[in-house]
Amino acid sequence: MTEPTITPLEPMPGDWRRALAVVAHPDDLEYGCSAAIAAWTDEGREVAYLLATRGEAGIDTLAPAECAVLREREQRASAAVVGVKRVEFLDHKDGVVEYGIALRRDIAAAIRRHRPELVITLNHRDTWGGVAWNTPDHVAVGRATLDAAADAGNRWIFPELAERGLEPWDGVRWVAVAGSSTPTHAVDATAGLERAVRSLLEHRTYIEALTDEDPETYARTFLTESAEATGERFGGRPAVAFELFGR
Numbered sequence: 001m002t003e004p005t006i007t008p009l010e011p012m013p014g015d016w017r018r019a020l021a022v023v024a025h026p027d028d029l030e031y032g033c034s035a036a037i038a039a040w041t042d043e044g045r046e047v048a049y050l051l052a053t054r055g056e057a058g059i060d061t062l063a064p065a066e067c068a069v070l071r072e073r074e075q076r077a078s079a080a081v082v083g084v085k086r087v088e089f090l091d092h093k094d095g096v097v098e099y100g101i102a103l104r105r106d107i108a109a110a111i112r113r114h115r116p117e118l119v120i121t122l123n124h125r126d127t128w129g130g131v132a133w134n135t136p137d138h139v140a141v142g143r144a145t146l147d148a149a150a151d152a153g154n155r156w157i158f159p160e161l162a163e164r165g166l167e168p169w170d171g172v173r174w175v176a177v178a179g180s181s182t183p184t185h186a187v188d189a190t191a192g193l194e195r196a197v198r199s200l201l202e203h204r205t206y207i208e209a210l211t212d213e214d215p216e217t218y219a220r221t222f223l224t225e226s227a228e229a230t231g232e233r234f235g236g237r238p239a240v241a242f243e244l245f246g247r
Ligand SMILES: [Zn+2]
Pocket: 024, 025, 027, 028, 138
């Protein structure tokens, strides 16, 4: 019997200054990605967040109007922990985000405003790998983000954006998909891991509604275990994995 070959993950490209992370819900970036974001902001790179919804359908015991306010506040606090100052919300409806022209246009507009070289999003595929079904919002926002990275550079796809003063931005070089079951690249999570735990803990109301476990133990265990598992393909260092699409 031969041992299965483990393909090592490549280091992420480093020649960029600005990134925009586009996800469906508050907490999507904190479940794994934010240790990489902390490492990037440490290096003086600018990272901004764009959320398609306010996660208002995420807590069973809380009505959406009340929940939206609370989750927006938790998301802003969570971003601040990893050095992210700009957090924007698009007001698509949590749980029923539709993939389509309106979503692509909204994301393309944000890409034109922020002018990132790197765009980050969350798993756009039907599953997390195997039979763990993904949620429709992640699929819609992930796919629309991959598409909008190109839309943003084409003057004629959404001409109404240029009329609003948003000139095309053709500078997106990569879209990095977090939570992919077929990752290609990784970022060392050593320096950012502690802040990633605190960043996830800022979603305290959400976590308390989700689990009976102590929130701190829950956040630390989840993030440490996934960073260590990724590290097995990244020289033994705890890491955050991405599937990198070049443009
Ligand atoms: Zn989500």
